[in-house]
Amino acid sequence: MRTTSNRNRNHILVSFATIFLLLSNATHAENNNGPNSLVLSCGSSDAIKDESDGSTWQPDAKYLVVDDKSTSVKAEIQDPSLPSVIPYMTARTFQSQSTYQFPLQNSTSRTLLRLHFYPSSYPNFNISNSYFSVVAGGGVTLLNNFSASLAAEALSQAYFIKEYYLAPSQFPTLNLTFKPSDNSFAFINGIELISMPPLFDTDPTLAGTGGSDDDFDAAVTIPIQSSSMETMFRLNMGGQYISPTNDSGGLMRSWYDDSLYIYGAANGVAVEANATVGYKGLPSYIAPIDVYSTYRSMGAFKDVNKNANLTWIFQVDPNFMYLLRFHWCDSEMTKPNQRVFDVFINNKTAASQVDLYAWTGSIATPTIKDYVVQVNNKSAGDSQQQLWVALHPNDKTKAEFVDVLLNGLEIFKLSDNAKSNLAGPNPTISDMMKKYQQAQLAPITFQAQDKSSNSNLLITGAAAIGVAAAAVFLFAYSNKKRDPKGEGATTWLPISWNSNSTTIKSSSVSGRSQGGGTSISTDAACNCRYFSLTEIKNATKNFDESNVIGVGGFGKVYKGVVDGDTKVAVKRSNPSSEQGVNEFQTEIEMLSRLRHRHLVSLIGFCEDNGEMILVYDYMGLGTLREHLYKGNKITLSWKQRLEICIGAARGLHYLHTGAKYTIIHRDVKTTNILLDDKWVAKVSDFGLSKTGPNMNQGHVSTVVKGSFGYLDPEYFRRQQLTEKSDVYSFGVVLFEVLCARPVLNPSLPKEQVSLADWALRCARNKTLGDIIDPQLKDKVSQECLNKFIDTAEKCLADHGVDRPSMGDVLWNLEFALQLHDNPEDKRAAGSGKTGSVDLDHIDQDKIDHNSLIAMHRNTLNLVDDDDVFDDDDAIKKGDEDIFSQIVNPKGR
Template sequence: MMGYRKFELFIWVLSVLCLGWLSSGFNPADIYLIDCGSPANTSVGDRVYVADNLASKFLSTPKDVVANISLKSITSFDDSPLYQTARIFTESSKYTFSISQSGRHWIRLYFYPFVYGGYDLSKAKFSVSTQNHVLLGDFSVQNASLVKEFSVNVTSDSLVITFTPSKNSFAFLNAMEVVSVPDQLITDDANNGLHGLTTQALETSWRVNMGGPTVSFEKDTLWRTWVPDQSFLVNANLAKNVSNIAAVNYDVGSALATKDIAPQTVYGTLTEMKSADDPNSNFNVSWEFTVDPGFQYLVRFHFCDVVSKSLYQLYFNVYLDSLIVARDLDLSTLATNKLAVPYYMDYVTTSAAVSNKLRISIGPSPLNNAYHNAILNGLEIMKLNNSAGSLSGANFLVPSSNSSAKSNVVVIVGASVGSFIAVVLAAILFVLCRRRKRLADQGHSKTWLPLSINGTNSHTMGSKYSYGTTASAASNYSYRFPFGVVQEATNNFDESWVIGIGGFGKVYKGVFNDGTKVAVKRGNPRSQQGLAEFRTEIGMLSQFRHRHLVSLIGYCDDESEMILIYDYMENGTLKSHLYGSGHPSLSWKQRLEVCIGAARGLHYLHTGYAIPIIHRDVKSANILLDENLMAKVADFGLSKTGPEINQTHVSTAVKGSFGYLDPEYFRRQQLTEKSDVYSFGVVLFEVLCARPVLDPSLPMEMNLALWAMKWQKKGQLEQIIDSTLAGKIRPDSLRKFGETAEKCLADYGVHRPSVGDVLRNLEYALQLQEAEIPGDAEENSTNMIGELSPQVNNFNYVR
């Protein structure tokens, strides 16, 4: 009884601490505040910046570097005291900070150019970098104080910030902050299903408080400054400011946003349409921001409905340049039927910006009876590093590191449809810093918990094999494998045995002692796809077997690992045979047979049980090919049971891969089997054109599906087929295939065919391809699709 009371007390204390955190803000694990060149500590608000001569343990600099420059006598200088001193570097110099807790950290750099002795700081030109990212390149500051804010994901036990003068120049710094950032601030799975953001380096371009005043750093839990939106408005006469700060409700149960996401002053003020009370109002309120071309941007929209008098009154659209990023946005529903609950939404621009302007707009929804108004409370625009790991417009390479950092690729892509061009997100390549040796040695993160299918801790489950037992896939079907067996099968997770990398982790080729080949998917403990996906995959694949679904042989959760073991698919992914890998090209007949096999697997998921199974991540990378090129659908980590017989849909958060994602599902968060049909339609055009779903070089509003649909509707689909298929597809077969793909991509799910109908049409397309008309062979040959024009072969999108 006493133990139970102690437990109750522990839970109560924990709850109080959690509530206190929600109300008072984030308590950083790491916090370094440095006043550079100052002979003494400097107080700013309630923070104390340590003089870097007193913090010399952080600084490594050559002897001839000028240091401890103090200009306390600056006249008419009423800015922060941090700008009154500086440290000048004439050679490459480093600040090294010990990191007690890995994760995202702020790096804020303070600059103010003044003249001291023979140094005019406005003439300084230099670069700033970490172990894995270039933050600034050939950077200079002209005649004004400036704060550059970055956030980077630190995975090692130290952060090294290097200042490197350009040729015949020098570097300088007035002050610096290195502070931990809350994990929930930048999540891997954002509101629109993005993957890969957690390890991306970000630079804050703009942070704006719509409809309100400047919010100083003292009034923000994370010491951010928010500027007013007036100077960014394209037509201020169309906009109206509203303030209702007291109404903001940080609803703990909804957990849509905390004060660490944005302060109450931001969520309590907004800009709305000036003639919002006019039912005939039909215009957009727009803002325009200057950005660096050549980069993609994470745009975070902040909303809080403090203007509506009742629920379900306000519906509106949100635009980024010419794209609709949210249609018929209903904040009441998102806030679990409450008003004035803060909400934020992330969006990544489709490709590298080609101009230096980014336009954000809001406007009324065309829904009948919708209140003609639109609001925006706050906005953040953050630059994403490029494929070289750089945030600099200059062509700088990431400096080498003593750690074994390697480059991996994470793709963020988008989807669109007809008049509603939904979120179109381009491929983002970024560098991940990984201490591979340490991960190989440890093999786990202490935050991961062992899994048990029946809900108990897995270490209590009996294992069929000990570590010294010879494993056999045939005899060990669907069993839990010990970690030692998996380690042996993968040659201790040899990097040269990696056959794929996904959101969950790396996939290794494995060979058991009896010679059986397997594919071993090892969860990355830092991945956001963790326990839930692991459970789902095992739960789903243990229920069904089908010749066109990849079979699960077993799993391992020893030593806090999350490992899934599958049949080995000799020929890899369908995607790898279409583009980018150098694998042999597939014939048209082979492609049709692959599509038919995948459709059969999806048809089984949708109809094989009383309640359908919706895959939610249908894409060419999740269609695998065995030694006979038989297609098998794989990766069920995002799968979800569909609607009951008396339901039309399942309401659920949006998950999937952009470029393939059903825009109706994204817009309404209502999942049906037709969402898989849309994704499969994208795959069909991918198979026909052998091109990526998205290409960073495309115009912003274009992706492969939209582009192919334009050619299909013009009746000229033969103009865009894979050049290796030129002259090899019968016109009737192509016509049927194109019609099938077009129907899959219908704007609304009710207008799309079932997977069963898609399957029958594909089988018919195959029959048409194989049909022979007696006495007409030569004519049939000349009627086949001819060679592509050079322009289309070069994949220049024609609009």
């Protein structure tokens, strides 16, 4: 088996962010109306208050000092992904060179400039023909022959924001000039200017000089006071997305999850601070406190760490110098020489023997360091280049722990002092992106009848897969061209445009054309590949029964082959059933936005001729369940079982903490943990999943759904869903893995029918060894077994508040694996004890600091019938009643 993407797929998906900072969902708080800021809605004739955040956007006309021919226009289409109509639904177009002039509150400080672009459809303007340059201040070229349409297409989002830090000026005003290219036009939707505090007041060190401990005096600093900058990346390492409204200093910056940029499989662990973090002299505007309250480290595996790096890779424009700002705050170490590491940028030593406690002199104290590096072409034909950041434990000082950490990272492109240039080339779509788009990159026309005006609404665009890192959306919609035989080429499009309904209505809300049938958001549908029914039939040999690999939900799962040699799993609903629509929609909405090593990838869907079909990566080794019970294919070793549980825990932890909103799976069980041909576990089936846009309440009130045997009793009683409901279900999975028996077995005595109840009773009575899988007898160390059982027990606590988080569960499982591989390594067990550790009730006066270090490490990355087993452990009924089930042992 192989997946449909290579191991660097995530890096490809986010490579376009190297040119544009993905500031999606940016909002503008009331500070935008303060004395040090100016926000303009270009093309608007009046001041407009944005009700979503209370900010007021001013009209731009009075700031135009050179304007031979500009036009105010309104967008014809409101993309659903727009965070607000302001400033995106109006624009100012320029058909000749035009200049804005803005007053500067403080010309001696840098000015933060943001340019908002929404390359949509405007009356009398073909946005794909727009090419222009933008020059700021004393001749700094920000954009050159720039196409916002190509940029949005490559970024796969409807709108984007360019962010710059302009060098201090000797003048009290700032000029911003738009220059259309020949026979073209320029446009802009919104402009923000904020007078900056002294964010860059120290010259950075050139990487490769002064990095070694023997040659520190040779450090070379690069003067940047006269350089302007463009923001390329801003990441919160090991933490979640931080929105502009939660930024510090009123700067309205967005901080993104770093996991998509991590190189290789060594993702490290995401850690939350176990000490109170304060700025302690560092200006609060440097970064929000949340950046310093989480970090990414390598973890507790000493023997592995000493031969490895924690590495991130970024795509950048070549032939520029880049400033990298490292944000550090070590909330664990209490003395020098406990954690010491080196920093490399493009294989150049930026810093050697970094000891954060020695640097700051105290625990949980934030600090920053700036370094610069020159990035050149590999060859004359390269349009983009890679920027590598690697951290490696330093062994020269014989530090107590072999580990590294990083809290945050910002990367800025520096202007060329000689040319005063920041402009890079227009972005291009990668080969991987082209493959996903099936080579249909040319704009496609979809015509919908607008009944209110009896005119045709023309929608053009190019479809593309979305960038997972920032929840961004497609520039415009595209329709699937069909030939009379229905065998048109594949493209990407909203699901409703392929329904059986022949009536297409124009939405008065967004201008989006909507058809009958299933309702899928545009961004979700466009981030998936659309398959015609003909393609699906060809892939599965017309749904040949010999290709059935599972029976689940409302239909069967088939093995298929697309694009010549790519194996896929095709989940087909029963065409005669009208049920499962919600699960079908939810599966697409969830998985189209998620990409993680331990989540099954959704490739695409088909909604054609009454069919509801989902296409996934093919998982060659099937479900976890079928490798546990008698008659299983292969007897799993204890290490394999641990590694599978760890992989599944990583996927669930990502759902709970790695996305913008908490995602609760709601149907965690061993049939929803699939295995690829390398035994990598992936969580699947998101048809019942729920997302909480506001988890401040701590729960989502919802009708109880799930699978009996795995169902959280607190959720069942209170009908209030939390992420701890997934933790309970995962605890059942852990006991299922340990005992290799079904979670419900009616053939057993009453007290033994439920595995969860029986396992807890045996654990309390110290008789759990009697029900453990006999295949594991004498093959598991007692320390490892104790840790595993203790973790499973805590997951099954009756009240969610008493259960650990998935991050804590993950850490415990990784520690159990470490105890299995290295029984003598008890670093994480505190004072050499191998007993369980209560992560939720810690008396900090009674445990040593090393225990705290270990305990707070964690990683980033009811159906109507229950599952009932007969004497042969085969499923008798139940899973037929849930659509979101890729593989079921009954079908094998």
